[in-house]
Amino acid sequence: MKTAVGLTLLSRALALTNEKLEVVGQKPLLHACPSDSILQKGECQDATFGSSHDIISDVAFRSNISQFQQTLEESRKKASQVKDFPWTFWPECFSNENTTDPYCVFTDQSFASGRGIFIITTKDLAYDMLEHDAWRRPETLSRVNKYDSPPFVTHEFPGKGRGLVANKTLHRGDQIFASTPILITDSGAYDLSEAERLALLYRGVDTLPPASQKVFWELLGHFNDDPVDDRINTNNFDVSIDEEAQAAVFPEIAMLNHDCRPNAAYAFDERTMTHYVHAVRDIMPGEEITITYIDNEMERARRVKKLKRNWGFDCSCSTCTAHPSLVSESDTRLGEIAALSTILDDWTIDSEATPEAAELLISLYEQERLHANLATAYKHAAEAYSSFGKKWEAMRYARLSAEMSMLDKGFGDSDVKEMREMSLRPELSWSWKKRVGMGGKSCGCGHGH
Ligand SMILES: *[C@@H]1O[C@H](CO)[C@@H](O)[C@H](O)[C@H]1NC(C)=O
Ligand SMILES: *[C@@H]1O[C@H](CO)[C@@H](O)[C@H](O)[C@H]1NC(C)=O
Numbered sequence: 286m287k288t289a290v291g292l293t294l295l296s297r298a299l300a301l302t303n304e305k306l307e308v309v310g311q312k313p314l315l316h317a318c319p320s321d322s323i324l325q326k327g328e329c330q331d332a333t334f335g336s337s338h339d340i341i342s343d344v345a346f347r348s349n350i351s352q353f354q355q356t357l358e359e360s361r362k363k364a365s366q367v368k369d370f371p372w373t374f375w376p377e378c379f380s381n382e383n384t385t386d387p388y389c390v391f392t393d394q395s396f397a398s399g400r401g402i403f404i405i406t407t408k409d410l411a412y413d414m415l416e417h418d419a420w421r422r423p424e425t426l427s428r429v430n431k432y433d434s435p436p437f438v439t440h441e442f443p444g445k446g447r448g449l450v451a452n453k454t455l456h457r458g459d460q461i462f463a464s465t466p467i468l469i470t471d472s473g474a475y476d477l478s479e480a481e482r483l484a485l486l487y488r489g490v491d492t493l494p495p496a497s498q499k500v501f502w503e504l505l506g507h508f509n510d511d512p513v514d515d516r517i518n519t520n521n522f523d524v525s526i527d528e529e530a531q532a533a534v535f536p537e538i539a540m541l542n543h544d545c546r547p548n549a550a551y552a553f554d555e556r557t558m559t560h561y562v563h564a565v566r567d568i569m570p571g572e573e574i575t576i577t578y579i580d581n582e583m584e585r586a587r588r589v590k591k592l593k594r595n596w597g598f599d600c601s602c603s604t605c606t607a608h609p610s611l612v613s614e615s616d617t618r619l620g621e622i623a624a625l626s627t628i629l630d631d632w633t634i635d636s637e638a639t640p641e642a643a644e645l646l647i648s649l650y651e652q653e654r655l656h657a658n659l660a661t662a663y664k665h666a667a668e669a670y671s672s673f674g675k676k677w678e679a680m681r682y683a684r685l686s687a688e689m690s691m692l693d694k695g696f697g698d699s700d701v702k703e704m705r706e707m708s709l710r711p712e713l714s715w716s717w718k719k720r721v722g723m724g725g726k727s728c729g730c731g732h733g734h
């Protein structure tokens with residue numbers, strides 16, 4: 286399942302920011318540690334940043350509001366003196382009585398052939414990331430961050446701003462973007478004082494390679510608070526890395542505008558730390574390429590409100606501006622989509638789910654032009670057919686779902702794996718013949734999927 290819908294634009298982060306702004310520490314820390322250690326799990330401990338999880342190296346630093354232990358050049362030098370040290374700069378960290386582990390800024394300028402990245406998180410999570418293919422097998426990034434001859438041009442839309450327009454025909458599944466993040470931040474860092482959290486962000490930006498710094502400063506913000514925080518909060522995406530929620534910034538993607546009925550979908554591939562954008566239907570030259578910033582299955586009024594609140598613009602997509610009768614028709618369809626999904630998720634003996642209900646669901650998504658969301662509708666259909674023992678139809682929809690799930694949920698998503706398996710052997714899937722003989726006493730229902 287897709288864990289994060291849309292860009293984050295954390296009302297969460299905003300709420301935290303406001304909350305934390307009130308407690309920014311003027312008062313001394315309750316547990317200041319000596320300068321050769323750092324507060325960790327409630328105790329002052331040696332801070333270790335060797336080349337792996339285990340190697341004990343010497344000390345990093347202690348919490349000292351907005352003051353780093355080392356200048357940039359000192360921390361670069363120190364990092365270069367440790368054999369096989371994975372980071373370009375010695376990490377700077379902060380911790381306090383509210384953090385279990387210190388939050389540090391880890392920079393690798395050589396990441397993704399020199400695009401670079403900085404990561405603000407705990408040591409354990411940062412070192413876990415180093416185990417991913419993006420670091421372990423850099424050749425997996427050979428087709429990533431390549432924008433010499435993209436399939437689009439930038440275009441200035443009156444009253445709407447910059448956007449991207451296709452300059453060649455794109456088919457479903459065609460890759461539009463494949464980008465690695467230039468930064469990843471952990472919302473746990475909000476437990477630091479505001480000054481410390483921002484100090485880590487600024488240090489992070491300062492440690493990026495010059496080209497990536499430039500790209501970062503060219504991003505647009507809109508909250509008008511701190512310039513670095515604003516750019517990150519406006520442009521970040523929720524991603525899940527090693528089952529932890531992180532926020533990542535992929536600068537290219539920021540050029541894609543929102544549409545409630547987008548022609549492209551995005552997904553993060555954790556293995557390669559790459560954010561992909563693919564066409565989910567044919568896109569003609571001259572068409573704007575769009576993604577959705579929000580859950581586009583919400584009814585119009587909620588979509589309009591959310592876009593205004595989180596990104597500050599008026600929803601101008603066709604389903605937002607259509608005639609009230611058509612808007613009402615669309616909202617009704619969205620209501621039916623929700624109701625049908627509930628029915629199809631019902632695996633009790635009283636379930637009204639049938640393959641026909643799944644076909645109706647697919648038809649409603651098509652009518653709504655919610656192409657990417659068909660990944661889930663096809664899955665419902667595959668399971669519904671399977672549950673009535675209809676092998677060939679189950680295989681057909683499982684195939685359709687597997688492909689669309691890759692585009693909308695990611696190559697490594699569990700739905701992709703499940704649908705691939707079902708497309709080969711529906712008889713082996715958990716749903717097989719689950720609803721055969723329903724109403725009788727023989728139902729083996731209740732898998733509760
Ligand atoms: C923080 O670090 C600076 C520079 O090293 C030092 O002058 C200052 O006294 C430190 N403050 C605290 C509270 O330790
Ligand atoms: C589309 O535009 C890009 C510039 O954004 C250019 O590099 C590319 O060659 C163009 N492609 C075609 C097919 O014209």
Ligand SMILES: *[C@@H]1O[C@H](CO)[C@@H](O)[C@H](O)[C@H]1NC(C)=O
Nearest residue numbers: 308310381382383476477478
């Ligand atoms: C830790 O959390 C408490 C409660 O939210 C807050 O009052 C305190 O200022 C926090 N400490 C720091 C160093 O932020």
